[in-house]
Amino acid sequence: MRMGRLSGILLHPTSLPGPFGIGDLGPAAYRFVDFLVESGQRLWQVLPLGPTGWGNSPYMSFSSIAGNPLLLSPELLVQAGWLEPGSWQDLPQWPAIQSGFVGRVDYETVIPFKFGLLHRAWRSFNEKASSSDWEAFQAFCEDEADWLPDYALFMALKDVYEGQEWTKWDPALVQRDPLALQDARDRYADAITEQMFWQYLFAQQWGSLKAYAHQHQVQLMGDLPIYVAPNSADVWANRELFHLDEQGQPLLVAGVPPDYFSATGQRWGNPLYNWEALKAQGYDWWIRRMRAILKQVDCVRIDHFRGFESYWAIPGDAETAVEGQWQKGPGADFFRVLAEKLGDIPVIAEDLGEITPEVLELRDQFGLPGMKILLFAFGSGPDNPYLPHGYERNFVVYTGTHDNNTVVGWFYDPERSDWEKQNLLRYLGCQGSDGIHWDLIRLALSSVADLAIIPLQDVMGLGADSRMNFPGTVENNWAWRYSEEMLQDELRHRLAEMSVTYGRISPQELDQRRETLAQERAALASKSDPA
Template sequence: MTFQRASGILLHPTCLPGAHGIGDLGQHAYDFIDFLDRSGQKLWQILPLGPTGYEHSPYIMNFSTFAGNPLMISLEQLTHEGLIDPINLNSLDAEAGDPLYARVNFDQVIPHKYGLLRQAFDRFQDSLTQEGNADYDRFCQEQSWWLDDFVLFMALLESHDYQPWNQWEPAIARREPEALRQAAESLQQPIQFHRFLQFKFFEQWARLRAYANERNISIVGDVSIYVCHNSSDVWANPDIFKLDPETFDPAFMAGVPPDYFSATGQLWGNPVYDWEKLEQTGFAWWIDRFKATLQYVDIVRVDHFRGFEAYWQVPGGETTAMNGEWIKGPDAKFFEVLQAAIGSLPVMAEDLGVITPEVELLRDRFEFPGMRILQFAFGGDSDNSYLPHNYVSNSVVYPGTHDNDTAIGWWNAAGEAEKHHVAQYLGYSSPDQIQELSWEFIRLALSSVADLAVIPLQDVLSLDGRARMNDPRYNDGQWRWRFTDPGALNDAVSARLAEMTWMYRR
């Protein structure tokens, strides 16, 4: 699918300001959409919205690929609904330091927000008993195909102190019907709590998305190709993953071989799919996944797209991704079945890393725009595919993604050869003449022939590497950046972005 020329901003909701230590779906999210509208932007790209576990990665450690993250629920909206008394709506202390370089402290945020969410749940339960809730009943019925497994999984996970599901009682790990029935009976309250959380998350998200769409702003969502082993997805569907038949540990793990980011590769640890089994089902689970995603976003960015053509498989027990092998994926067969099921595919392909002609052929066969990263452009010759003069129109250009440093952070760490290449490409005689590298990259992106341009908000705000969202070389301490000063999205920044957007017909 090709897209009309447009631009937008990359920002995860958790990065927004707010009184509770983490960005949410409340007023500051609406204010951000207003900023996009004033600035002439047509896209808001987010990261996966699922509930996160260890180290809070929205890509690797989600408890479900279908569920929403309760930490993004706006407590203020629950207060307006009468589910939390205003007197109880205490905020977390403001973070010390520069408000443009704040960090989410999950150790504080999780108990703080869940304590108030439980208060809201208690009041909601009382209202259900007295008068019912047709919207809640409809949500539970329409989403039962994934919701019932998820809420039971979360209740079981909590009752087992977050131990992986394959370490639970064998009867429950193997999903024996009587064991599941007894578990559901004994865990009714936590099951209902998690059902409530999902209802409120998607209710708030639906309102926010509608607000964006009314302003001709499309939401670009993100489908991470792999799911977490300790998730309701794997527990409920073990047959479609390559698991050890006795222990249910991953028999093979996902990752990528040594690359730009890491000399030992990236070992993600997720179980890989048994694509033969999936094909026998008509790829049913994956079709359900795309249908569910398109209920909540307008465009789907497929993370690690190359994994559909061939994927890097590492034996279970390895500690790096070096000793893996490439295994053939479902290739075009999957997208043909998907297209037949849902029609036109509003898909963007994350085609970074080891990209072969076969991957490019798959991408181009379905007219999925691939990605171009400016930070990758200046380390080689003039035929570098990431240099703007080599772009094709059906592509998406970024100064950098959530996995890259900010433009200024990249510039500060770049070698002299790269800096001179940038200066020469921009028409300067020396790197010293470049005053605002982030805005130079924004101009390069917006002026390119790429149909779509997406700019990380960190670059719009000219922030350095302290605002980096994720560094794939490390597991600890990622996914925490946020800004806490709403005034950062001021009229001057908006006008500058709007003028450049207009100039380059975005």
């Protein structure tokens, strides 16, 4: 997959500003697209969009296909007629939402608040929806019938069992006894349909945002974790595709072996795929998963790409990753079938960490771009594979990712060695007056890599307190947000100028995009003020 020479910004929608305690798909998302247009960026990368559970990690979702209802915009629900203006003001959490610090998502407050609004929207739909509204909703449910009914039933039962993992439900439901499933569908029909309705709303709101981005020549990049959460509709509804025992507990779980950074490795806990069963079904589950995400985005980064070539298999009852062993993945056969079913595969391979020649061969066999991280480039000598002078074109270069510190936080970390800092400064030749973050942004944009992606925190020059995730921890992650005034004109102009200088966008295209946006704003202003 070759996208041409362009650049973009990494920002998860939860980080958008807005009055409801968490970023959503409403007006601020459209203003962010405008910022991308004005700053010469042609791509917006998001993290996984699925509904999150404990820890709020988008990489541990209840579904590999569903959208996160927390991202639904109350303002757009007002426009659609499913909420009354100001209907949130009598909810108990609203005072805390109003007074909450804009720079963080307070999930404990936000979750009951947002779901209180979504319950109201469902009741309103039941009361007000026209026959054509119901027909559109039913058509959506029919189009998504290969995953939506199982997901909606799973979520309804999760609420019935007060959040317990599905392996602790009634044994007949754990084993998916047909009579038990039908009884649950009948008994909890309203809750199931409500879950489907929220997915319908998500598809509408995300679809409108995607259309707006495309209208302004902005592409969307999604993120696909290779593994799914054990407590998910995917595992519950497709037990035969995973290594599970009779009670649904994983026999083998994912992770990585011991290394220089961890004597016991990492035990992630995701159940491993039964690749033989998947292959026997023509990888149908994976193909449906890929089709679903490619309806949402234009291209997708697959996390832990090396797991397709070989993966670390840890016994399910092991406490650490030490007892694991390498097993072969599906390799080229999997990607050949994907290409046969889907055509050109718009996939970016997350090929970070300890990578073997076999993994690189698999990546290159299908022309998949790999990843380069500048924060990894300066801890060793000139043969470091993350240094830009060694890049080829078919790569994606980042200053850092959601799992790294910000550039400013990294450079000024008290534990950062003077040698590593000096190595960076020697490589740059000189340090610019605009801050170390702009030096690394320049390094990324000027590289030969086709695609350069910058986390918004680095564009803003923010420190370590603005990083998105600390791998290996479960608290205080996925919560960073910015405020509207932080998207300053200076950032727009500096990023646009640098993107033009290094051929990420032509000056003619930049001017045309800005002019189109200005005309649209003028037209909207004239409509709102006809006098």
